[in-house]
Amino acid sequence: MGPLIPQGIIPMGWDFVIALLIGIAFGFVLEASGFSSSRNITGVFYGYNFVVLRVFFTAVVVAMIGLQYFDYFGWIDLNQIYVLPTFLSPMIVGAIIMGVGFVLGGFCPGTSYTAIAIGKIDAMVFTGGLFLGIFLFSEFFPFFEQFYYSGNMGSITIGEFFGISNNLVTLIFVVIAVVAFYITWRIELRVRKNMIQYKF
Template sequence: MGPLIPQGIITGEWDFVIALLLGIFFGFILEASGFSSSRNITGVFYGYNFVVLRVFLTAVVVTMIGLLYFNYMGWINLDMLYILPTYLTPMIVGAAIMGLGFVIGGFCPGTSYTGVAIGKLDAIVFTAGLFLGIFVFSEAYPLIEGFYNSDAMGRITISEFIGVSNEVITFGFVILALAAFWGTWLIEKRVRKTITEYKFD
C-alpha cells in the first residue's frame, strides 16, 4: 500500500497538507514532552535530565520495529522509502556544530519554535540567531560548497553498508536503546537527588 505518494495512490500536492498535519502533531508532542524548556533539553549534557534522549530513542526504536512489521504485512514498501543521501565527513562536522548550538542555546531548531509558540524569550532570541545562521550559511555557501558535497556515499543504509540484515540492526538498536534508558536512569538518580518517577495510571 504505502508509501502513498511514490506509489501514486495520492498526488504529490498532498505533501503540504500532510506536512502541516504532521508538523502540528510534532509540535504538540514536543511541547507535551517538555521540550519547549531549554532546561529539559540541555539537561542531557549535564546529566540531570535525559528526557530528550529517551523520547527520541523511543521514537527511533518504535519506528524501526514498526516499519519492519509494516513491510512484512505489505502496508509499506521499505524499498520505496526516501533515504537521505549520506555525506559522511560533512555530516559529522555538521552534527558537531549542531550539538554545540544545542548545548549553548538550549534548543534544537524544532524545539525553539515550540518555545516561541509559548512565548519563551530565550527561544525567540535563539530563533533570531537561527535565521542569522541560515543567512550566513547561504551567503558563505560558495566557499564551503566543495566540502559540503564531499565524501558522498549515496542513498545508503547501515544494513547495506555493513552487510547485515535490517532485523539484526533493529534488534541491536533496541538493546542499545534499552541500555541507554536504564543507564541514564541510574545517572539521573545519582545527579538529581529529588527525582520523581513517572506514575502510570
C-alpha cells in the same frame, strides 16, 4: 501500498494539508514531552534530566520497528522511502557544529518553534540565529562548495554499511536503547539527590 503520496494513492494536492496535520501532531508531542524547555533538553548533558534521550530513543526504536514490520507486510515499500544520503565529511563537521550549538542554545529547530508558541524569548532569539546561520551558510557557500559535496556515499543504510541486515540493526538499537534507559535512570537518581530545587 504505501508510501501513499509517492504511490499516488493520496493526490499531491493533499500534500500540504497533511504536512500541516503531521506538523501539529509532531509539535504537540514535542511540547507535551517537555521539549519546549531548554533546561529540560540540556539536562541530558548534565545528567539531571534524560527526557530527550528517552523520547528520542523510544521514537526512533518504535518507528524503526514499525517500518520494518510494515515493509514485511507489504504495507510500505522501503525502497521508496527517502533515506537521507550520507556525505561523510560534511556530515561529521555539521554534526559537531550542531552539537556545540545544541549545548549553547539549548534547543534544536523543531523544539524552538514549540517554545516560541508558549512564549519563550530565548527560543525566538535561537530561531533568529538559525535564520542568520543559514543565511551566512548560503552567502559563503562558494568557499566550501567542494567540501559540501565531498564524501558522498549515496543513500546507504546502517545495515548496508556494516554488512548486516537492517532487522538486526533494529534489534541492536533496541537493546542499546533499553540499556541506555536503565543506565540513565540510575544516573538521574544520583544527580538528583544533590539538586533540591528542580523546577522548570
